[in-house]
Amino acid sequence: MMQKRIFLFTLLISISLWSQDQEKVYNDTLEQLNCMLKDSCQLSFKKAVMSVENAYYNNVLDTVGFNFEIKRLTSFTKSMVKHIKLKYQGKDSLKVKKYAALFSVVTDTIPIVDKNGVMYEYIPYVYDFEDIWGLKNWDSMFVSKLLETGKGNCHSMPYLYKILAEEIGTDAHLSIAPNHIYIKHRNEIDGWYNTELTSGIFPNDAWLMASGYIHLDAITNKMYMEALSDKQSIAMCIIDLAQGYNKVFPDNDGEFVMKACQVALQYYPHYINGRILQAETKKKVFEKEVKKDFDVFTKEVYEDDFLRLQFLEIQHEYVSIHESGYRRMPEEMYMDWLNSLKEERKKYENKKITNPDKSN
């Protein structure tokens, strides 16, 4: 009996220690990312993504495997760069070759012949239509998941692309659309152009703008379709981190998430997901306080100066988010929109880019 009790007791303790540990992992990760933003540590998108995912797995992510896989893909991409042939004639064609190689590695089936003349087929990553926003399993957004299963979504695929770009020493800009991330590149001849990994197409901006799914103001205000800098990308990782934290600790007091939002928004103030998460967290904290003091939301709440100001602030934030052009897009609508790219490929394809005359 006594033994059983002791066992139970140690179990309880270890569980609470476990959660304390993960709390610490999360705080450390935030600190690590903040350090990159402050220029105190070297900025590495790969490291940032890996540590965000590692925090979610409470420090047990197979980082050696992750790094190994990235290394393998990096050297594969590098050898692709050497073999790729392009019609592109600009002075920056080496850079464009790198972009083309990255695109192939993430989206194309590539035949490979080894030294003994045996043919292999490199199978690209594919879009996973299940649970596209990680509602069931948060980790379906993860690059580690993509590396493991070969299936990804509009979060993990562009992230992997950006990691590989960083590894082969070139640039790639993440860019966001409603619930979506894609890649932006710039070359000398065509200026900015888009790379859409979920369907492996180079769509023109009209795909996003004329689709009717985006409010014009949201584009003008750079909420969407901005070529993001490396620091802005790290800020995105911080919001990912906070969202993961919410999944791990559903009943948290909001303190960590608020802190993360503050850091992220300092470097990317108009990041829509950050702004929304911050507003939602404020709302959650507010609701908790109301429940504690008043149980239900009544007029009396409004007579409490502190709560009233808080309420007004939250309201103001939501209005401002709406005014900047944000509209929620339901999942079905999102899928329609993604599909429109395949169905109306001709209309939205950037013909200048989609002509790489590949040798393979």
Place this chain on the structure above:
Amino acid sequence: MFVKLKTNVKLNKIVSILLLGVFPLLNAQVLPDLMPKTPNASQFTNYSKNNFGSPTISPLNTTNQNVRNQLLIAEVERNQQEQQMREKQAQALINDALHSFPETYSLPSYGNEEGANYYRKAFEKLRNMSSADFSVKKAIFAIENAFYEETENYDEFENTIKQTGDFLREKMNELGYDSKSNLAKNFLLFQFFSDTLKIKSKNLKHLPLTYDFEDYMGKDDWSKMFVKKLLETGKGQCNSLPQLYLILAEEIGAEANLALSPNHSYIKFQDDEKWKWYNVELTNGMLTTDAFILQSGYVKAEALQNKVYMHPLSKQQLQSHLYMNLALGYIGKYGYDEFVNEIISKALELNPSNVQAYLIKSNYTTIKVKYALDRLGIGKENFDEIKQHPRAIQLYKNMIAQYNMVDKLGHQEMPPDEYQRWLASVKEESNKQQNIQLKTKLNTIIPVKQ
């Protein structure tokens, strides 16, 4: 080399400045300096100050004879090397200077050609106008009249506008529109351009203004772009139609803005509550949605973010646009010279994201680089020689910077046939439907006189 130059001091300023720089170099040999500075091309004018300074630590101050001799020999050797280096550098500078008579690096002026001075005068006129509040009518007249070498009569032009204004005011009255409502005034103006308007009591009739497909870019005849031509023929294009709209809006006190899209301009106006914007497509006399403009496929997100396209131009931005028009007229008639740059600089000062002005500037800098390289005898084969001409490099870099700017602002070249296809697509069923819906809506919400 130096002697030859001395006799040519009168050549030009650059050479004389150079000589000032070279003389102290020669003197350096006479007055040994223990700490000679590494000569630097950009510093050469300062040598006069540096070299005549007091040589405090001199080998002559040392007591030991041997040391003194050694030091002196080393000193002399070093000085000789320095001297050679300096001579070499000076030579390069002089070579460059010989080639850099100003005309190599600036385009020949068309200022003396017949009628060119009218453009100068128009430029001055525009400059004397306030950028916050100027008369669109006067500005546009000045620009067009420069092309006609001031042979046009302003009073006549003003009279036409006033009569049209009277017609519009009369019609407002007849329709019972509230004469204070901006929405009502703009809706009437829209109808003036797109429908047949009659005033029964006075037996007056105005036919819609139409789009002129012929030479719509004014390639063969620049005057096709003009409001004057539109008023005379009733046919215009995407430059003259919106400009006349703005002139008439000014006449009847309506607020309307010009907006740009690839190769195109159109009108935007707001309702009285300043909530909703309406787009007027004057080339087809239709009200359009933003989606129609985006469907062209040539509007980049960067262009929206930099407020280049689809953004109502402020008065100041409009003036910048008109300067750009003036420059285009001058280029059409004469060509690129330094005056073009002067106009464009003014346009860019008023609106730093005037992408068309940057396009002109890109052309101007390209022509300038080409001209300079031709004069220097540099072609594709011997492009490396550009390295010997710092000013040419500077011009070249400046040219690249202009193109980068155009890119950065989100400009994308739209081929003319794509443009025509897009413009024609306004007549597609969905756009027609939108037009009818918007018109019906406006018809029901127009404020009438109380």
